[in-house]
Amino acid sequence: MDDISGNRDNGPMQSQQARFWQPDVTVATLVVRDGRLLCVEEQANGALVINQPAGHLEPDESLIEAAVRETREETGWNVRLTHLVGSYQWKAPETGKHYLRFAFAAEPLDEIPGAVLDDGIVRALWLSPQELQAEMARHRSPLVWQVVADWLGGSRYPLTLVQQLA
Numbered sequence: 001m002d003d004i005s006g007n008r009d010n011g012p013m014q015s016q017q018a019r020f021w022q023p024d025v026t027v028a029t030l031v032v033r034d035g036r037l038l039c040v041e042e043q044a045n046g047a048l049v050i051n052q053p054a055g056h057l058e059p060d061e062s063l064i065e066a067a068v069r070e071t072r073e074e075t076g077w078n079v080r081l082t083h084l085v086g087s088y089q090w091k092a093p094e095t096g097k098h099y100l101r102f103a104f105a106a107e108p109l110d111e112i113p114g115a116v117l118d119d120g121i122v123r124a125l126w127l128s129p130q131e132l133q134a135e136m137a138r139h140r141s142p143l144v145w146q147v148v149a150d151w152l153g154g155s156r157y158p159l160t161l162v163q164q165l166a
Contacts, residue, residue: 023098076115
């Protein structure tokens with residue numbers, strides 16, 4: 001018997017495996033101040049890379065809560081989300097892992113004095129879009145620049161598009 005994707009169903013084991021595959025769900029925040037973007041320099045896979053404040057969605061957490069938390073933990077900044085920039089699906093060629101990233105725009109509220117940043121984060125830094133683009137070879141993934149390019153192109157959607165049901 002064929003399953004709904006047109007593949008041959010070889011019994012309950014194959015159906016369960018296909019049904020339980022899940023991509024990693026991540027969030028990223030594009031924080032803008034005076035034309036500069038809040039970025040992080042972090043250690044990843046033995047390299048010093050540049051990323052937006054970003055990370056994984058945790059159990060029982062909304063996407064919006066995750067974006068605010070990750071930004072605070074990785075940069076020491078409290079932010080207010082203003083828009084959804086976009087949602088992105090990507091497969092990392094090195095690992096074969098699949099990601100769904102929800103990217104948000106935010107405005108900075110205040111820097112937390114003496115904040116201790118997450119493990120692996122070397123520092124938070126503010127870069128112009130041109131400076132960030134010039135460092136493209138060090139971006140953690142192509143998602144870093146794609147989010148910025150979309151935001152620069154006017155991609156801003158209301159946060160009401162992102163809902164968590166009780």
